[in-house]
Amino acid sequence: MSTLGHKFDNSLVSNAFGFLRFPVNFEPYDSDAEWVITGIPFDMATSGRSGSRLGPAAIRQVSVNLAWEGKRWPWDFDLRDRLKVVDCGDVVYEFGDAQSLVNNLEEHADKLLASGKRMLSFGGDHFVTLPLLRSHFKKFGKMALVHFDAHTDTYSNGSKFDHGTMFYHAPKEGLISAENSVQIGIRTEFDKDLGFTVLDAAQVNDRTVDDILAQVKQIVGDLPVYLSFDIDCLDPAHAPGTGTPVIGGLTSDRALKLVRGLKNLDLDIVGMDIVEVAPAYDQSEITALAAATLALEMLHVQADKKGE
Numbered sequence: 001m002s003t004l005g006h007k008f009d010n011s012l013v014s015n016a017f018g019f020l021r022f023p024v025n026f027e028p029y030d031s032d033a034e035w036v037i038t039g040i041p042f043d044m045a046t047s048g049r050s051g052s053r054l055g056p057a058a059i060r061q062v063s064v065n066l067a068w069e070g071k072r073w074p075w076d077f078d079l080r081d082r083l084k085v086v087d088c089g090d091v092v093y094e095f096g097d098a099q100s101l102v103n104n105l106e107e108h109a110d111k112l113l114a115s116g117k118r119m120l121s122f123g124g125d126h127f128v129t130l131p132l133l134r135s136h137f138k139k140f141g142k143m144a145l146v147h148f149d150a151h152t153d154t155y156s157n158g159s160k161f162d163h164g165t166m167f168y169h170a171p172k173e174g175l176i177s178a179e180n181s182v183q184i185g186i187r188t189e190f191d192k193d194l195g196f197t198v199l200d201a202a203q204v205n206d207r208t209v210d211d212i213l214a215q216v217k218q219i220v221g222d223l224p225v226y227l228s229f230d231i232d233c234l235d236p237a238h239a240p241g242t243g244t245p246v247i248g249g250l251t252s253d254r255a256l257k258l259v260r261g262l263k264n265l266d267l268d269i270v271g272m273d274i275v276e277v278a279p280a281y282d283q284s285e286i287t288a289l290a291a292a293t294l295a296l297e298m299l300h301v302q303a304d305k306k307g308e
Contacts, residue, residue, distance in 0.1 A: 018087035019060045019122075020296065021067045025086040029115045032084055035299065036117045038108065039090035042101050043278075045127035045163040048244040055277035056090055056122040058241075058288040065289065066296055074260075075300050082303040085120075098161040102131045109135035118302075120295060123275030125243065126153060129228050130166040136226055136271045137175045143270065144223040145170070145181035146216060146262075148255065149230040150246040152183050152190040152198060163276075171195070176226070182219045184212070184258065185233040187248050201248050209257045217265045227272040227298065229259070231291050239290050241282025252290050259294055263301045272298050 018024045019037050028036045039056025046052065070078045079085075091108055094100040109132055112119055121132060126149075136143060147153075151164060158165035171178040171194070178195030187201040197219050204212060232242040235249035250258075262269070277291045 017060060019292070020063045022085045022087050025088055028086050028088045028117060029111050031086060033086040033117055034084045035120055035302065036112055037085065037087040037120050037122065038112075039122045040101075040105060040124035040128045041090050042093070042098075042124040042128055043243070044096070044098050044101075044125075045159075045161045046125045046243050047158075047162065047164055049278060049281060050243065051278035051280040052123055052125045052243055052276050054279050055124060055275070055288075055291070058277055058279035058282070058285070059122050059274070059292045059295065060087070062285045062288040063292040063296075066292060072296065072300065075304070077303065079296070079300055079303050082306050083299060085299060101128075102161075105131045106135050110138065113139040119271050119273075120298060121271075121273040122291075122295070123273060123277070125163040126228075126230050126275045127161055127163040127166055128275060129226075129273055130170060132271060132273060133166075133170050133175045133226060134173070137173075140224040140270045142174060142223065143176050143226045144220040145176045145183075146220065146225055146227045146267075147181065147183045147230075148185050148228070148233040148250075148258075149183060150185060150201070150232045150249055151188045151230070151244065152186055152196065153230075154191055154194050154196065156191075167196070168194070177223060180219060180221055180223050182216050184216075185250050187246050201250065204250060205254065209254070209261055212258065213261045213265060216262075217267070220265075220267060223268075224270045225267045227262075227269050229255075229272075229274045229294055229298075230276045231274065231287060232276055234290060239287040241278050241280070241287030242276050243278050243281075244276075252293075255290075255294065256297055259297045260301065263304045269302065274298075
């Protein structure tokens with residue numbers, strides 16, 4: 001079975017104009033792309049409001065507002081001059097079949113990573129990070145997780161497919177090292193005995209960005225890093241379009257400074273995702289714009305590492 005192409009060809013991914021007007025390539029495995037954007041339109045694991053299956057389309061659509069820039073402030077280079085990025089469309093799966101999503105996403109990710117590409121993925125609800133971690137583990141071994149969220153997603157009482165249990169299962173499966181992982185912006189109840197370092201939203205809002213980033217580097221150490229950003233890490237004033245909004249979160253400015261500051265930490269970021277954009281609850285596309293902008297900053301961090 002072909003792993004990419006059009007939905008009607010019984011393949012795994014389809015759809016889409018490219019994020020930021022990057023080229024669309026349904027056969028990215030043999031391309032010269034370094035980073036591949038994949039949409040994952042799945043929200044069957046939500047515990048609150050559904051709708052994040054439309055997140056990838058919303059992020060792509062609003063990204064055209066960012067596409068006109070060459071050198072993007074405050075960076076001193078044009079991203080396209082340093083980093084080869086393509087958008088391969090959306091993962092396709094059998095409607096109503098969560099296991100089909102898991103199977104197809106892992107197959108797609110396995111092929112991309114085996115071909116030397118790295119992935120920036122757009123959810124979808126946060127459950128999609130678990131199959132992505134499984135594929136990344138096969139390529140990179142045990143990883144550190146740098147996780148922005150209002151929730152730790154380490155709950156043990158969910159179902160097999162649940163967007164609140166991924167980081168309970170991931171360390172138990174040996175995919176990530178909880179002791180080398182950090183969760184940023186948390187402002188809901190969590191288990192303090194699982195080994196994760198939790199930087200709650202109150203302290204993240206009060207401490208300096210440099211202080212927080214120094215602690216992140218100390219925690220992560222030299223492990224390969226998977227970066228996951230749940231858009232509800234932002235306060236609902238900055239990101240209302242999400243399934244489980246929690247007040248008291250980060251501003252978009254602070255989140256951008258934290259993500260941008262990762263460039264100074266010399267981290268080996270092997271995979272990235274942005275999840276939980278639910279455009280039905282958005283206002284004037286501000287949540288989708290926040291997600292698209294954060295995604296663009298993540299790519300700039302990677303391009304900055306390459307130098308000129």
